[in-house]
Every structure is written in structure tokens, then in C-alpha cells.
Amino acid sequence: MTLPVALLQHACGDDLAANLAHSAALIRKAAAGGAKLIVLQELHRSRYFCQTEDTAIFDLAETIPGPSTELLGALAKELKVVIVSSLFEKRAAGLYHNTAVVLDADGSIAGKYRKMHIPDDPGFYEKFYFTPGDLGFEPIDTAVGRLGVLVCWDQWFPEAARLMAMAGAQLLIYPTAIGWDPRDSSDEQERQRQAWVISQRAHAVANGLPVLSCNRIGHEPDPSGGPGTLFWGTSFVAGPQGELLAEANTQDETILTAEVDLARSEAVRRIWPYLRDRRIDAYGDLLRRYRD
């Protein structure tokens, strides 16, 4: 028995209501196509607003539960699907998170994950907006299985994937917003995109479970006058040996579908039993900043 999944890769504009309505329309299409688990991009309700630091942008944040989880929860219940959403969470005045929320097939909030690793580099000023998550690396139980939901920058940290797998996650799921600086050479751009794919496929390999990664497309201008960011799409689904089951291209709106065989993870792990052989007696220094 396989799990039909769909990843919704699309561009976002300035109109928040229009973005959410577009996501909802794609969710309906994906559900009509048979998907039972539907993954949205990181911060799908808005442009990727971290290209600049502007206190007015905190107005975009909302509570969880809040308007978006109300709408998506109702949709999940109506369509009997599990939805992985990604929101700008307002927890308190001056306290905001980059938070993934999972709506269960009965419309309830199955759980949330607050992005633990927060990037900060030119065009991605996330440390200004997002307080690092304080919920840890805890999978979320749903009608379709135990989901290891992480967010974007977490992709680059094998530790996050490992901790989710060790807590019984059956799938790793990454809502993402990543793209190119148009000033970089095409060689550099391709190295970056491939590194991003390899890094996540390797989490599938190292942990013997499928990985779903959903990224946006389109060029988004930089309000501070820079060249903006060209989001590279490339949403994909990998199986537990890291093999690609489905992959979108870099520029087209795509409902990316795949059938994920959750039972295959156990078969793979029986012959590649990394959990058996981890040298936990010698890993202590992983809790240090640097071994100097």
C-alpha cells in the first residue's frame, strides 16, 4: 500500500489573500487527483519577505491557530487530506517564528514545528524575523503517518534529519523557499541547486526514509533595491535510498505527485542498518560548537 503525495510548487505575489486562494485551488486539484498528503511551500501565504529587514513586515504574521489554519483546516476536513502548511507565526509582540503547521484529515491541527535552524545571509535575513524554534525536533502524528516536518535551512543539517528519524518519523518533509542571486554565474547557481538536492537526498539515504521537499518558483524583487531572488523550484520526492521518485523543474507551476511506499523503508533499513551501528559512545562532541 502506497501513500499518494502531492507537493505544490508555485509563484507568490503581493496579494496575501490571492496567494492563499491559489494554494487552496491547487490543494483541491491535488486532492481530486487522489493525493492524501499535500505539502505547501515555505511561507506560501506571501512573497519571501526576508530579502530586507523592515519592522512593518511583522504585520504579516498571524497566530496559530489563526485565519490560515482555520481555512486550511476546513479544507483538509472537507477533502479528507493531510496538509503541511508553513506560516509566519506571531506568538507574542516581538516574538515570531517560522512555523510549519500540519492540518490533519479531520481538520484539526495535528501539530506544529518551529524552524530550529535560522539562516542569515544577504537576501535571506531570517534572524531578524524568526526566533529559533523551541519545540525541538518532534515528528507529528497524522492520519497518514508520523511526519518529520522540518523547514528550509534545516535541510543542510544532518542532525535534524537524524533526530526526526530517531523519533520514528516515517517521512521527512521540507517546505522551502530557496533561490538564486541573479548575479551569480550559472555554474555557481547549478552547484548551489545540486548541493541542495544532494543534501536532502542524503538525508533519505542516511535515515532510510522518503524525503519530500517543496520549493517556490518565480523571481521576487528586493524592496531595498537589490537584484532580488530567483526561486529555483526543483521540488522533489525521494525514496529511502535517496532515489528520485518525482522532480519538478526550475520554473513551472507544478502539482508534483508521487506514490510513496512507506513499507519499503523497513526493507531498506534491514540491509542498511545505520541505526544499529551508530557509535553513540563516540559522538559526544556533536554537542559542542567546535572541537578546539
Place this chain on the structure above:
Amino acid sequence: MTLPVALLQHACGDDLAANLAHSAALIRKAAAGGAKLIVLQELHRSRYFCQTEDTAIFDLAETIPGPSTELLGALAKELKVVIVSSLFEKRAAGLYHNTAVVLDADGSIAGKYRKMHIPDDPGFYEKFYFTPGDLGFEPIDTAVGRLGVLVCWDQWFPEAARLMAMAGAQLLIYPTAIGWDPRDSSDEQERQRQAWVISQRAHAVANGLPVLSCNRIGHEPDPSGGPGTLFWGTSFVAGPQGELLAEANTQDETILTAEVDLARSEAVRRIWPYLRDRRIDAYGDLLRRYRD
């Protein structure tokens, strides 16, 4: 300034002296070609003997220092190169390790690494032969830099790569002996080979440093009557974004050369500063067997 490296991919036969002589001949060729760092395959002195469990095979083990390090040390000194060797170490009666030894350019033993993660699956009965390493994940300082030497099965563990990087390793180096069960389908074989490549390229990405992996080629029969193992070669050198700098094919003897720019690691880590953002406050469970 770049570091010229060479990986020696070749088949091994039953005659130990002939194998070592062949390695020595390839080392001379590689050095004549300008290589300053030369990497040998895992257990290059013999067939991959772990296809069966046989107490007589312990006769193949040798001490470190011992005959092989004498020969390779002399060669390293003569050619002014650093050599990464992989030996079956006899430490005491009944105590053996799968050990990488680094011969420095002055002929001395720069250091050794005892394989920490030991596999055991049909055709790879290493837990019978090799006591798990007790030297930890410590890089080895040499004339060409600080080397993060790991061995084969370690490839599948992001923890090992991370610990080496955190201790200042400038390169990760994997002597390897991995191949196919001829009974597996070609699809399964290709998934395995790709998983192996991806896993190691991802260590380069996650840690912002080059990775060198050297594997053997050729079919080796199973003394216990099984189908044997077909070693898949595919030795490669990846840069600090995981990009392939050089890659050998699956069947040809190859002196695989590349110019590795060690300074590029710092440039890559400045823009992908994963060491900055690791959530060491939330990684405690990495020291557990499972989070149950």
C-alpha cells in the same frame, strides 16, 4: 594554490605481495604525474576477505608499524608524497582492526584511524574480523594538511564527517571496498551506487570541505560458494559544495587525479555557515540509540 591529489582505483588478486607491488607502481606513476596526496583503497593489500568468516584469514593481518608501513613509508619519503593506506591491523592476538594509516612526506607515520563503524551484512562480515575503532574521530596532520581519514562504512554516517570537520579536518578521505551482489537487479544496483555517491557528496556540502573516496574494481569470488561481489569503482573527488571534480568509472583501473583548492572551503563556509547555526542546545538525543 591547489593540492594535486590522486586516488588509485584497481583490482586486487590473491597474491598479497603482487597487490602491494602494484599499489607501489601506481603510487610512483601518480607521484610522477605531480600528485602530492595519494589515496589507496580499503584493504588494498588483499582481496576483500570479509565475504566469509574464516579464522585462518586473521593470518593476513599485520602490525602497525609493520612490513606495509615500512614499504609505503619509504616510498612516501622517496617521492615526497603523503600516502593514505588501509591495512588489516593486528593489535594483539584476538584483537584486530580495519585501520587507515597515513604516511607523511618524510616517511614517518603521521597517524592512524581505526574504522569506527563496522558493517555486517551478507558478503560483508566485518564484525567478525574488525574490533570497532577506539581512537575516535581525530584528523591526522600531514605535510599537505589536516586529513579527516575515515573508512568505507563510515561513509553512511553524517556524524563521522561532522566530527572530523569540527576537529579542523581540511579534507575527508574514504578508502572503500564496496560493490554489488550480482543477484540484485540493475535498478537496485544503480540505486545503491548512487546512494553511496550522494551520501559522501552530501558530507562535502554539510561540512564545506572536499571529499575523496577511493574504491576498488573487479569481481571477487566468494570462498563459501556465493556469487561473490562485483566492486563498483566510481572513485571520486568532490569539492566543498559537493560538486564532482573527478570521477572514475565502474570497471577501469584508474589513477584519478584532481586539483583540490583548500582555500575554497573558507569561501564556501562564509556564505553557507552551518557551523554557525547548529542547534547544539537541541542535539542531545543524538547520543541516544533511539528516541523511544
